[in-house]
Amino acid sequence: MKFFLAFLSLTTLGFAEKPDGAQLFTTNCSACHMLDEMIVGPSLAEIRSIYNGKPDDFLKWCVKPSKKRPNVIEMPSMVHVGDEGLREIYAHVMKVADGVKVKEAKKGDPYVSSPVQTKRPQIQRIFMPNAGPAAVAVALDSTMSLCWDAGECRLRYSWNGGFIDGYPYWQGNGSSLAKVLGSIRYVEARSPFENAVEPKFAGYRIEKGLPVFKYQLGDRLITESFSAIANGGGFNRSFTLTPTPSAPVVLNFPEDQKVAYTSDKGKWTGSTLTLKGADTAAFTINVTFK
Numbered sequence: 001m002k003f004f005l006a007f008l009s010l011t012t013l014g015f016a017e018k019p020d021g022a023q024l025f026t027t028n029c030s031a032c033h034m035l036d037e038m039i040v041g042p043s044l045a046e047i048r049s050i051y052n053g054k055p056d057d058f059l060k061w062c063v064k065p066s067k068k069r070p071n072v073i074e075m076p077s078m079v080h081v082g083d084e085g086l087r088e089i090y091a092h093v094m095k096v097a098d099g100v101k102v103k104e105a106k107k108g109d110p111y112v113s114s115p116v117q118t119k120r121p122q123i124q125r126i127f128m129p130n131a132g133p134a135a136v137a138v139a140l141d142s143t144m145s146l147c148w149d150a151g152e153c154r155l156r157y158s159w160n161g162g163f164i165d166g167y168p169y170w171q172g173n174g175s176s177l178a179k180v181l182g183s184i185r186y187v188e189a190r191s192p193f194e195n196a197v198e199p200k201f202a203g204y205r206i207e208k209g210l211p212v213f214k215y216q217l218g219d220r221l222i223t224e225s226f227s228a229i230a231n232g233g234g235f236n237r238s239f240t241l242t243p244t245p246s247a248p249v250v251l252n253f254p255e256d257q258k259v260a261y262t263s264d265k266g267k268w269t270g271s272t273l274t275l276k277g278a279d280t281a282a283f284t285i286n287v288t289f290k
């Protein structure tokens, strides 16, 4: 049941107006379904080939999915999205997958048959240790991963080594947490922004397989995205602020971590970065492990 609630809370997070099919798809389905490739579930191209012209059957499946393919987890019911929302998702899927070919999964690819997925990069909506119920686990590459909390709109921690073992979670129908496979190298206790206001999650889009998180902090829309520094050396973290503030922006990163901070803009004082308002239109911070 926890599982169900997690998806529920993510759909209702931060949407003032009724979201459209693309938005609903991103928050409810994109963790498990990609356009042209099987990840946790089948690709949209495959889904289109089964359900084109059959919106009612599509809805039936989403509300009450069954066990169909071997070696995959059972899809959780999407009943909380509602018929109207599912119809919008249906229209979105049929449109984006039109003419798209399914990429063949390599034979013997453990990713296809194992719940411990090895594909990189990768995003999973899953219950994680030391995070809120709306956690997103992201594998940046084969050695760098992180946990981003869509409830509090902030990075929780990042680690080196493997990705996650979701098996306890999927098996327990959401009653357990996924396991971090590797060693935690960096932890943040709060958002680096001096946020007097509650952040509002505004969904994420996927670029080159990696998420670009969007959230509202007061009257500002922030995007936050990540990439790996080679060989598990750390990660880069890019932000954009719109509209850009006229006053300087101060970001406070934790002092007690075994990392070095650098950035393409602004001035550092210890682990505090001060940026001119205009520089916040786009800036990147490099967190290098010591």
Ligand code: HEC
Pocket (backbone or CB within 6 Å): 025, 028, 029, 030, 031, 032, 033, 040, 041, 042, 047, 050, 051, 058, 061, 062, 066, 067, 068, 069, 070, 072, 073, 074, 075, 076, 078, 081, 089
């Ligand atoms: C937690 C992962 C997960 C999420 C989230 C998820 N799905 Fe699935 N989905 C699966 C898996 C796994 C399968 C394959 C199940 C099987 O074949 O036994 C699947 C299969 C499907 C299928 C194919 C059914 C068929 O007849 O083969 C459709 C359609 C589908 N999902 C739609 C959706 C939609 C729409 C959403 C979002 C509203 C969604 N899924 C969210 C995991 C997920």
